[in-house]
Amino acid sequence: MDPLKKLVHWLEGDSQRPAAVVSSKIHINKDDVTGRSLVANSKIVKNEPLITIPHSYLLNYVTVLKHLEKSTNWVFPINCKNYIYIPDGQIDPIYANFELSKLLQLSSFQLVSLYLVLEKQKPESYWKPFIDVLPSISELDGMPMIWALQNDPIFDLLPNSIKEHSKAQQEKFLSDYRTVQEFLSDVGLDCTSLVSQDDFLWAWVCCNSRCLYMELPEILDKQLEDNFTLVPFVDFINHAPDDHCSINISSTKGFQVTSGSYPYSDGDQIFFSYGAHSDEFLLCEYGFMLPARCNPWNSLDITPYILKLLKGEQSEFLKKHNYYGEYTLTSDEMSFRTEIALATLQEKDLSKILPIINGMSEGAPYKKNSHLLVQKILNKILAASKDKQEKVRRYPKSYRSSLIVQAHHNINIICDAYIQH
Numbered sequence: 081m082d083p084l085k086k087l088v089h090w091l092e093g094d095s096q097r098p099a100a101v102v103s104s105k106i107h108i109n110k111d112d113v114t115g116r117s118l119v120a121n122s123k124i125v126k127n128e129p130l131i132t133i134p135h136s137y138l139l140n141y142v143t144v145l146k147h148l149e150k151s152t153n154w155v156f157p158i159n160c161k162n163y164i165y166i167p168d169g170q171i172d173p174i175y176a177n178f179e180l181s182k183l184l185q186l187s188s189f190q191l192v193s194l195y196l197v198l199e200k201q202k203p204e205s206y207w208k209p210f211i212d213v214l215p216s217i218s219e220l221d222g223m224p225m226i227w228a229l230q231n232d233p234i235f236d237l238l239p240n241s242i243k244e245h246s247k248a249q250q251e252k253f254l255s256d257y258r259t260v261q262e263f264l265s266d267v268g269l270d271c272t273s274l275v276s277q278d279d280f281l282w283a284w285v286c287c288n289s290r291c292l293y294m295e296l297p298e299i300l301d302k303q304l305e306d307n308f309t310l311v312p313f314v315d316f317i318n319h320a321p322d323d324h325c326s327i328n329i330s331s332t333k334g335f336q337v338t339s340g341s342y343p344y345s346d347g348d349q350i351f352f353s354y355g356a357h358s359d360e361f362l363l364c365e366y367g368f369m370l371p372a373r374c375n376p377w378n379s380l381d382i383t384p385y386i387l388k389l390l391k392g393e394q395s396e397f398l399k400k401h402n403y404y405g406e407y408t409l410t411s412d413e414m415s416f417r418t419e420i421a422l423a424t425l426q427e428k429d430l431s432k433i434l435p436i437i438n439g440m441s442e443g444a445p446y447k448k449n450s451h452l453l454v455q456k457i458l459n460k461i462l463a464a465s466k467d468k469q470e471k472v473r474r475y476p477k478s479y480r481s482s483l484i485v486q487a488h489h490n491i492n493i494i495c496d497a498y499i500q501h
């Protein structure tokens with residue numbers, strides 16, 4: 081049977097497992113650009129219920145621990161038996177080694193990724209219908225952190241802001257992998273044979289590109305970034321920058337999607353917004369960008385250029401008032417933080433900047449020079465971007481090179497529009 085059909089069949093439940101509810105007005109579609117997506121078969125009105133996925137199908141910190149508990153002699157402190165189905169079956173000898181106190185020290189990313197890798201290796205797993213439809217690593221090849229991990233020299237030709245973002249992600253990934261290796265060796269297992277770095281990368285990027293916000297029980301005392309879940313079927317919904325579907329989590333019913341403020345016609349793709357994200361963010365975290373000029377959240381990060389110009393006293397002043405770093409601009413305006421930093425650069429008496437910070441002054445005396453400074457910075461950025469684009473052209477055409485060209489194109493659009501403006 082086709083893996084998508086198997087997934088739908090699994091979600092239909094059985095005498096023990098609750099059924100998910102999927103509106104007959106939507107179906108799964110597949111294309112080369114956006115992968116799987118959900119599409120309307122007929123008219124859908126505003127706020128119409130579309131999908132409900134019970135907790136038994138959600139993969140997150142709580143459900144993983146609940147499934148592991150079965151193979152161990154510890155008792156998970158959260159009682160969720162009546163709303164999370166755990167299949168009867170054999171004890172897993174690997175999980176039998178897992179100590180609760182050590183598991184509770186893992187983050188959601190570490191635990192869920194480890195569990196996905198181990199479950200994927202089993203010929204029989206409760207989660208198999210879900211795991212079989214997760215994207216392969218090659219489907220997530222748009223994420224530049226993967227290029228960096230593979231030491232692909234083309235990574236160097238990305239805009240600096242994307243390189244910085246991807247390097248930070250890469251460090252987080254490697255640190256998560258190290259923690260999981262330590263966890264496995266602490267419980268007496270051989271990590272390298274059980275969980276290779278490539279397998280862990282696959283699971284980690286699946287979590288990164290498909291996780292949805294869900295608060296974990298307070299008793300687990302986790303960090304904000306641990307509050308996520310994977311949601312089969314709902315994770316086929318692609319991103320659009322404006323509001324489409326709305327999502328909601330019911331403690332009893334599970335994960336619910338309604339059409340929200342947006343009516344759909346037959347053939348329309350169903351979207352929801354992953355957040356107010358720029359193309360650079362979408363590329364780093366999800367491996368795609370929106371078509372040119374379609375993303376209203378695109379901005380240009382000029383932080384390194386401004387930081388280089390600041391003198392010690394000016395940096396201290398900006399740090400003291402929480403205005404150090406994160407200097408951006410869009411096609412038609414610079415951010416307030418950028419304005420403050422550029423005014424600070426021009427002022428000897430820094431007390432004169434405080435009325436601008438407090439909203440008592442518009443900072444008119446600094447505006448002309450600030451604008452000139454930004455123009456100079458943008459010309460430098462344009463020159464660096466042109467140089468990198470020429471180098472990319474010397475590479476054979478590939479998916480990665482096309483993404484780099486698009487990322488530079490986005491920068492050119494903002495710089496040109498701002499300079500003309």
Ligand SMILES: C[S@@+](CC[C@H](N)C(=O)[O-])C[C@H]1O[C@@H](n2cnc3c(N)ncnc32)[C@H](O)[C@@H]1O
Nearest residue numbers: 113114115116289290315316317318319366368
């Ligand atoms: C939550 S999944 C959505 C379903 C996905 N298309 C699939 O085939 O499984 C997120 C991934 O979908 C793709 N995606 C989401 N929105 C997109 C869009 N507007 N354009 C292109 N790709 C998109 C990206 O690959 C992203 O990592």
